[in-house]
Amino acid sequence: MTLFRSASARRALFDSVRERFAPWRERLMQTYRIDTLDRLETRIGTLSPSDRAIFYILAFLVCAASLAGLYALEQSVLVTQPSYGGSLVEGEVGSPRFINPLLAITNADRDLTTLTYAGLMGLSGTGDLVPVLADSYEVSPDGKTYTFILRKDAKFSDGTPVTSSDVAFTIERAQDPALKSPELANWSGVRVAAIDQRTVRFTLAKPYAPFLGLTTLGILPSHLWQNISSEEFPFSNLQTNPIGAGPFKVQDVSRDASGLIESMSLVQNQQYALGRPYLDSIRFEFYPRTEDVASALSSGAIESAYDISSPEALTAPYARVFGVFWNQNEKQVYTRAEVRKALSLAIDRESIVSAALGGYATPIMGPVPPDGKITQVPVPATENPTISAARLLTDAGWVYDGESRLWKNVAAKQTLDAITIRTSNVPELKSVASFVQEHWERLGIPVSVELYEPGDLSQNIIRPRKYEALLYGMVIDRNQDLYAFWDSQERNDPGLNIALYANKTVDDLLEDARSNTDPEVRQSDLQKIENIVAADYPAAFIYAPDFIYAVPSDLKGVELPQIVTPADRFATVAFWYRVTDAVWPFLASKK
Known part of the structure; x- marks a missing residue:
């Protein structure tokens, strides 16, 4: 055994180990007066120097292994909790x-x-x-x-x-x-x-x-x-x-x-x-x-x-709905339910969400933004929205005139011809408008898009109701009070019923939803409003956007509610953390 080449080397190692352990022995002897240690020392004294060295080394390894085991046991039961700092x-x-x-x-x-x-x-x-x-x-x-x-x-x-x-x-x-x-x-x-x-x-x-x-x-x-x-x-x-x-x-x-x-x-x-x-x-x-x-x-x-957007971006539903709102007073053809429905069905919502919005939105068919509390009217599953829309018009007595690029309904004495979409000059709506334009032109209808600065659009287009088709968004409050957007009394400025929609049943439901303090009744009213308005097609609802919040990967505790305004992202900011502590379960904070 090359570790102990001579008796002097073995003796030196033994003395070194003995000296290192001496303070521990003295402390144990003085504190607890354990006689067993004397007997153990006597027994050790009978060993040869090399055996004593081996004994002390083994004893040291046992102690080290025990300490390591205790540490591993502690780590297995400790819990991580947020801490102050950062x-x-x-x-x-x-x-x-x-x-x-x-x-x-x-x-x-x-x-x-x-x-x-x-x-x-x-x-x-x-x-x-x-x-x-x-x-x-x-x-x-x-x-x-x-x-x-x-x-x-x-x-x-x-x-x-x-x-x-x-x-x-x-x-x-x-x-x-x-x-x-x-x-x-x-x-x-x-x-x-x-x-x-x-x-x-x-x-x-x-x-x-x-x-x-x-x-x-x-x-x-x-x-x-x-x-x-x-x-x-x-x-x-x-x-x-x-x-x-x-x-x-x-x-x-x-x-x-x-x-x-x-x-x-x-x-x-x-x-x-x-x-x-x-x-x-x-x-x-x-x-x-x-x-x-x-x-x-x-x-x-x-x-x-x-x-x-970023790899670490969090998302939450935005309390907003976007769509094309018809003005039946500007163009009588929009009084025809089959026309409104056909134009709505012709829009490929999935492609708009994917290509124009980067996937950060939910396709919709109704006026209520998705929040998990009501059942959304499903987007129709169809392989070709254009064919579905054209079939709907044909079944309702409309005939396409390719030379004039318009649809005619001889019995109703009405035509569906060129459409002008008016919207805000912002990147998102410009992109969405171009997709809607493309989808409607597949029906053989000429479509033009007019862009306005937000203030100009609001003051000179929306307030006087000077549009036939308005691509716009509604910001819904947290309580999803839709009264201002869909009650018939809100059709004129300063009301926000930009679809000029009128339905007595919906009026009654809107009034009950804002006055009844029973949450279950209000949810029931809201579900009925979603279903009825979606079935009437006063607008071609397209999407509800996602709120995107890029945060560092080590920022924890961030919970995003449905977002009405961006400031809502700070709803739980007092509980965000970047520093943690490991503590015993019974010492964990209850915050």
């Missing part, structure tokens, strides 16, 4: 001006407002409403009175308690016509009263089931805003240095030479009602164009951005 760099198009729940207009405004302010209620990762500043609430049997009790620990980021007076002040300011708040219409006719420091009551003129969703409105600290007039309100320094009760608070703002905000750093609000956020900070970098955000994401200058 940051995120987000890219955003535009620059915020009004970080204020009463004036936020742009997506940048809303994003920062959502992070720095909190409402009585908020959104969960599944899109359900959950209490935030509210501890509890009650709804009166008649559905007209909502009473909220505030949390005892609800505080603004400056440490001031949130009281019912702050809630009342916020609503009263929203109702002030001089402020011109986008929230004015939502709160018109609602009476608010601070009953005591923690109790606030809202009284409605009539039952309105979606009202609870309005209470996600961020609450302003009245002690900072009450002496600022409505005229001075938009110019207050608090618009870009807000004090709210949200999960984060503004730490630093960087501006360019013109005064526009270039970046903004937020840090966690440790007094947030739902608990201290896991992330230490979020920094926003603002860019003028989507292309600039995409480039920054690609280069690593930012880590996250919405409406930018």
Whole structure:
């Protein structure tokens, strides 16, 4: 055995091992006075030097193996949980001006407002409403009175308690016509009263089931805003240095030479009602164009951005529906149900979603965006949409005139000829319009597309109803209140019934859906509305887009509800994390 070439070498190794173990032996002897160790040492003393060395080496290996086994056992039962720390760099198009729940207009405004302010209620990762500043609430049997009790620990980021007076002040300011708040219409006719420091009551003129969703409105600290007039309100320094009760608070703002905000750093609000956020900070970098955000994401200058696809992108349903809406007053042929249906069936929705939208959308046939709560009217399965549409027209008595490039119905004395699609001059709708144009031209109908800037389209085309076929999108609220889009009383401006649709049964269902507080009844009404409107073909519904959110792969805890506005992506931001700890199960956090 070459390890022990001489007696002196063996003795030296033995002495070295003995010396290394001596402190352990002395400690055991002094602490526990174990006589067995004396006997063991005597027995070891009878061994030859080489055998004693082997014994100590084996003993050392046994101890090491035992420790390794204990460590492996510990690792097998430890659980990983989120921990505090880490940051995120987000890219955003535009620059915020009004970080204020009463004036936020742009997506940048809303994003920062959502992070720095909190409402009585908020959104969960599944899109359900959950209490935030509210501890509890009650709804009166008649559905007209909502009473909220505030949390005892609800505080603004400056440490001031949130009281019912702050809630009342916020609503009263929203109702002030001089402020011109986008929230004015939502709160018109609602009476608010601070009953005591923690109790606030809202009284409605009539039952309105979606009202609870309005209470996600961020609450302003009245002690900072009450002496600022409505005229001075938009110019207050608090618009870009807000004090709210949200999960984060503004730490630093960087501006360019013109005064526009270039970046903004937020840090966690440790007094947030739902608990201290896991992330230490979020920094926003603002860019003028989507292309600039995409480039920054690609280069690593930012880590996250919405409406930018990437391998790590998350998706969620957007509460929006897009389609071509007919104006029967502009072109009488659209009064014919078979014409509307044929033109709808001629559109190859799957190809549009795949080629024009990169797969980030859901083909639809009805007015309700998919959210998993109702059954969508299925898209007809057909190998050739053009043949199906042509057969439908032929069966209804229409004959195609190839020379004139139009369809004729002699009995009805009507013709289906050239169609003009009007839409917004934005990349997505331009692309979709070109596909619809191609699909309808396969029916032998000449189709032209007219593009308008968004503001021009709204003001000069949609409001006066100057279109025969309008490719447009409807943004549906979280409660899926479709009244403004499909009730017959909303056919004229400023109503949003751009299909000029009228159906008494649907009118009744729309009214019941917004007044009945029973969720099951409302879902039943919504299902009937989906089925009836889809069967009437007042529009060729095409797709419901997906919301796309690119995030770093190590950012965990991100839950996206159905998205109404991009700011909804921050619904669970207090629970996002990039740092973890391994702990025993009984020590795991319950947050």
